[in-house]
Amino acid sequence: MQHEQKLDNDSVARYSRQLILPEIGVEGQIKLNNAKVLIVGAGGLGCPAAQYLASAGVGTIGIVDYDEVEVSNLHRQILHTEKRAADRWSKAESAAFALNELNSKCKIVPIIAQLDRNNALDIFKDYDVVIDATDNITSRYLISDTCVLTNKPLVSGGALRWEGQLTVYNYTDDNGTTGPCYRCLHPIPPPPESVTNCSDGGVIGVVPGIIGCMQALETLKIIVGIQPSYHRNLFVFNGLEGNCRTVKLRGRQPSCVCCGDNRSIKLDNLPDYTEFCGMGANDKCKMLHILNPDERITVKQYYELTKKSKKHILIDVRNPVELGICSLPESINIPIDKLKTLDACMVKSGNSRTFPEIDKLCNLITEYSVDNGTKTGDTDSDLPKLPVFVVCRMGNDSQKAVKILQKCLKCDSPVIFKDLKGGLMAWANQIDKSMAQY
The missing domain is CATH 3.40.50.720 (NAD(P)-binding Rossmann-like Domain)
Incomplete structure (x- = not known):
């Protein structure tokens, strides 16, 4: 582009409101044009x-x-x-x-x-x-x-x-x-x-x-x-x-x-x-890999499990506002931020801070033990581990949540934590295409 040395009448008319600023003037406008x-x-x-x-x-x-x-x-x-x-x-x-x-x-x-x-x-x-x-x-x-x-x-x-x-x-x-x-x-x-x-x-x-x-x-x-x-x-x-x-x-x-x-x-x-x-510039929805494969379950595997009505607990770790967009049935909401706070308390003092959602989860796990005729604290029991699945939007926060729950939730009853790989967006793409995506 050839450098302009002066302004034509059209440019003066177009940029007049900034031209009259002392800090801009004709000289400044020519600099802008060039x-x-x-x-x-x-x-x-x-x-x-x-x-x-x-x-x-x-x-x-x-x-x-x-x-x-x-x-x-x-x-x-x-x-x-x-x-x-x-x-x-x-x-x-x-x-x-x-x-x-x-x-x-x-x-x-x-x-x-x-x-x-x-x-x-x-x-x-x-x-x-x-x-x-x-x-x-x-x-x-x-x-x-x-x-x-x-x-x-x-x-x-x-x-x-x-x-x-x-x-x-x-x-x-x-x-x-x-x-x-x-x-x-x-x-x-x-x-x-x-x-x-x-x-x-x-x-x-x-x-x-x-x-x-x-x-x-x-x-x-x-x-x-x-x-x-x-x-x-x-x-x-x-x-x-x-x-x-x-x-x-x-x-x-x-x-x-x-x-x-x-x-x-x-x-x-x-x-x-x-x-x-540790990530690409085009990783708009970067996928984390912080769990082992046996600590994860695909949405198709989870769907088959629900069809067989197998006993389990599903935790949704998204923010409460996101539940109004879409959710899976019978999930309980424990936001990832609360789990991070729980983790921080354990690191700082060695004691877990009480949250109603955490108490609810512990009660559900205890009820499972009672329903199966096993006393809480019976470590010699052959009771199968209760699956606790964790879901989020994309399958990233759910992995973080599994790590926190494995470390911080001390249960007397046998339990195993896994996350839903790909989260609700994978569910919407592979299982229920009518589910809203965001």
């Missing part, structure tokens, strides 16, 4: 960010996304439509189509690809600023490393449930001080089982909208030469309580393997990010 911004992710963060950048007249906007539009995206990913979801458009092309209708003077470059260490450098090289609008740890490391190695400021955002956050990495201020990269703050990735995305934890659509708009705002300031507010600062937003706060971040770390004094990550040796993080 700027190239790369947005990685055309989802809940990327859509509003792209929309406002195009509205402001950013000359070239690249959009990287490998995924397709789904109906479940539409409550937060505001560039997409029902029609394009039904037709399974790629998110990058769907976003580009909407942005071209908004501002035909902007060059929108849809890049339908899974960003990885083999293509990141080629994709990033032509852009001035990068926006991280992804929802996974693996991509955050890759994007941050690539921005450091190509010397580009990175505007990073995240949103989950009712909360969002934003910061600017790798920005050099007027004093010549370059801020930290993502690795400076997070040198070691968290365990995969501890990471929650909006598919698992949910998100209110307005929150990524707010964070995405702020990502656009910080990007516009960088382009026109205003120091971004969240260089070496973290913006934290709580939509449920309606408040926000700013957290001061530590500076660039000399020990960082990417931007430090003795960096080991270089242009020609980007690491294997999937191996480093």
Whole structure:
């Protein structure tokens, strides 16, 4: 794109409301028209960010996304439509189509690809600023490393449930001080089982909208030469309580393997990010494997067991609000968060905290012993073990729950804990196709 040196009358009319801002002016608008911004992710963060950048007249906007539009995206990913979801458009092309209708003077470059260490450098090289609008740890490391190695400021955002956050990495201020990269703050990735995305934890659509708009705002300031507010600062937003706060971040770390004094990550040796993080960037519904095969049961096996009316207990460890969407008959609800609290109490004091749901489970197990003519505490009994099955949405929390129950629930009666592999979504796909999926 040839750099513009002046504004035509159409541009003056279109951008007049920001042109008259002293911080923007004609010079700032020309900078915007000549700027190239790369947005990685055309989802809940990327859509509003792209929309406002195009509205402001950013000359070239690249959009990287490998995924397709789904109906479940539409409550937060505001560039997409029902029609394009039904037709399974790629998110990058769907976003580009909407942005071209908004501002035909902007060059929108849809890049339908899974960003990885083999293509990141080629994709990033032509852009001035990068926006991280992804929802996974693996991509955050890759994007941050690539921005450091190509010397580009990175505007990073995240949103989950009712909360969002934003910061600017790798920005050099007027004093010549370059801020930290993502690795400076997070040198070691968290365990995969501890990471929650909006598919698992949910998100209110307005929150990524707010964070995405702020990502656009910080990007516009960088382009026109205003120091971004969240260089070496973290913006934290709580939509449920309606408040926000700013957290001061530590500076660039000399020990960082990417931007430090003795960096080991270089242009020609980007690491294997999937191996480093323990999960892939495209693991939207990452499946954990923390139980042995004999500690799990398929939904088809469980269905056959129910048809034979075999005695068992079924525990649903989802949050109570999810029970209204779908559930299996005669399940008892013990939310995974309560089981985690039970586990924490055992670790801290060696004593289990009492919950009504746990008491109910213990009573059911005791009743089973009594019904089978065996006294509680009769360890020499030949009584078969009572199966206690655990179910969740996808089969991840149920595995965690089995581990906790095996460790924390001390029963005098013989019992065996197993989880339903694949959870309720496997049940909906394989057993009852009328069950709601979410």
